[in-house]
Amino acid sequence: MFKYLKNDLPASIVVFFVALPLCLGIAVASDAPPFAGLIAGIIGGIVVGAISGSQVGVSGPAAGLAAIVLAAIASLGYEAFLVAVVLGGVIQIAFSILKLGIIGYYFPSSVIRGMLTGIGIIIILKQIPHFFGIDKDPEGNFVLFGGNSNIFSDIISIPANLGVGSTVIALIAMGILILWSSVLVHKHQFFKLVQGPLVAVVAGVVFFIVAQGTSMEIAGTHLVRVPVPDSFDSFLGQFTTPDFSVIGSPEVWITAFTIALVASLETLLCVEATDKLDPEKRVTPTNRELLAQGSGNILSGLVGGIPITQVIVRSSANIQSGNRTKMSAIIHGFFLLISVIIIPNVLNMIPLSVLAAVLFIVGYKLAKPSTFKAMWSSGWKQFVPFIATVLIIVFKDLLWGIGIGLAIGIVVTLYHSFKNSHFLHKEGEDVDDGKIKMTLAEEVTFFNKATILKELDALPENTYLELDVRNTTYLDHDVIEILEDFAFKARERNITIKLVSQRGIVENPESFIEFFKLEKIS
Known part of the structure; x- marks a missing residue:
């Protein structure tokens, strides 16, 4: 793993710059202590990174779990919530032992995208109070309608409770983030190395120092609050341990299963995406990834951290920065640990409104129009x-x-x-000439994703594959995506694909989607 340190070390620095504000921001969005987000980032980098089979994925606290964590902490209390995190990790390891790494293929992509989009909307709504620095309910309100106070009533009350300093630096941070990602990152390599979220956070710290004693001073209640240790013992005292006396509570187990299921789905979705982004097209063993994530969540829950998943934002930054192995993820975890020990006073100067601006961008990316x-x-x-x-x-x-x-x-x-079978018919298995014929059924749905993927991945190199779709009238969008991915992998494995359709024979079509549109297959 140290062979490519010259590639992995610079990538780890970029990932650290991305991860630091996100660890703090996601903890704030979850109504958890900011230190808990840093714990999750450290464990996600060092522990999960070491166990995982992914060479490009980076794990840490995930925006996709923020809504679950917030509701669980509110109903259970923090120590009982940590028990649910530990149990969630145990359930993930059980998923791994049962080889349920393919579970993501049994959820239609429309539902997974809906899950991520809904979470993005919730993150944006929850950060509105932080963005404007209102003193009333500074953590935001989880209730949309009803009662004396809800998210929309908080929004209406913003003009009367506006925090001027928090709002000004939030707008400045938002401008930096948009300018950085849409313009500057394309201008010079420097703007790829130093990430926009880090610059926004530094600007927030500078603004806080300069604005002290003025009309735009930001109150301490609207700043990050990370405990500052004065000794090694006090540093260890910052960690929170779970209250296992509540382990028999049904609510704790429901929360644990929810964390395990959603964290596993988000991780597997991220694995699928990062494997596609990986320039070397390496394949991550999904069951091993669930083992790594489960181990990370057990440890995170035991020492006071929030749940962990593999995260697409940090993973894509890792890939774009030219990493070669998982050492970049591990090293970024050590950088987070060093920052907690050396600069906690600086972290406590970060306005929550700046993190809200960062999370607005995260939420927008999850819920793009x-x-x-x-x-x-x-x-x-x-x-x-x-x-x-x-x-x-x-x-x-x-x-x-x-x-x-x-x-x-x-x-x-x-x-x-309901009128047709959903089977993949494979012919020619006993003919030792490198030619295999696969006939798709009349209707193929997302239930067939795992089977089709398994059959295609099992094809040996130098195979001549004849794919017969003459009788296919309905082919699910998820299956078409699998076929498109396989068309790319086939070139790497010297597999020739011949499509037999009602229109005739097509050798290695450039786009399965366009082909099936012409075939008028739904």
């Missing part, structure tokens, strides 16, 4: 489960959203499939 447009363009079979998942997550809760979105996806699938 282009996502809604793309799902609408994919047809009602994709859009209905997607929008139902989003709305129910935002107005009810995450588990209800995922469950109802999945139920709708199943109903849509059954509506199209």
Whole structure:
């Protein structure tokens, strides 16, 4: 792993710059102590990074779990919540032992995208009070409607409770983030090495120091509050331990299963994305990844940290910075640890409104308007489960959203499939000439994703594959994506693909999506 240290060390610095503000921001969004976010980032880098089989993925506290963590802390209390984190890690290890690493393939992409979009919307709504520095309920309100106080009533009250200093630096930070990502990052390599979120945080610290004693001074209640140790013993005293006396509580177990399920789904989704981004196209063993994530969550819960997943923001920054091995993820974890020990006083000068600006961008990336447009363009079979998942997550809760979105996806699938079988027919297995014929059934849905993927990955190199779709009338969008990914891998493995359709024979089509549109296969 040390062979490529010249590549991994610079990448680890970039990832550290990205991770530091996000660890603090996601902890704030979760209504957890900022130190808990740093604990999760350290463990995600060092422990999960060491165990994981991914060479490009970076783990840490995830925005996708913020809504769950916030609700769990509010209902259970922090020490009982930590028990749920530990149990969630144990459940993830059980998932790994049961080889459930393919679980992500059994959830339609429309529901997973709906889950991430709904979480993005919640993150944005929750950070509005922080952004404007209002003193009333500075952590935001989790209730959308009803009661004497909810998110929308807080928004309406902003003009009367506006924190001028917090708002000014939040707007400055937002401008830096937008300018950095849309303009400066394309101008010079320096702007790729030094990330926008770090610059925004530094600007926030400078503003706090300069504004002291003026009308724009930011109150201490609207700053990050990380404990400052005066000795090694006091540093160890910052860690919180779980209260295992509540281990028999049904609510704790429900929270644990929710954390395990959502963290596993988000991790597996990220693994799928990062494997596609990896220039070397290495394949991450998913069951080993669940083992790594579960181990990380057990340790994080035991010492007071929030849940961990593999995270696409940090992972993509790692890849774009030219890392070669997982040493970059491990080293970034050590950088986080050093920052907690050496500069806690500096961390306590960061305005919460600056972290809110960073999280606004994170939420926007999860809930981009282009996502809604793309799902609408994919047809009602994709859009209905997607929008139902989003709305129910935002107005009810995450588990209800995922469950109802999945139920709708199943109903849509059954509506199209009840008359036909969903099997992948493979012929020519006994013929030792390198030629294999695979015939897709009349209707192929996301339930067939794992089977098709397994069959395609099992094909030996130098195979001549004949894919017969003459009888196929419905091919799920998820399966088309798998075929497109396989077309890329096939070139690397010298596999020739011949598509046999009603229009004739096509050798190695450039785009399966365009091909099936021409074939008028739904």
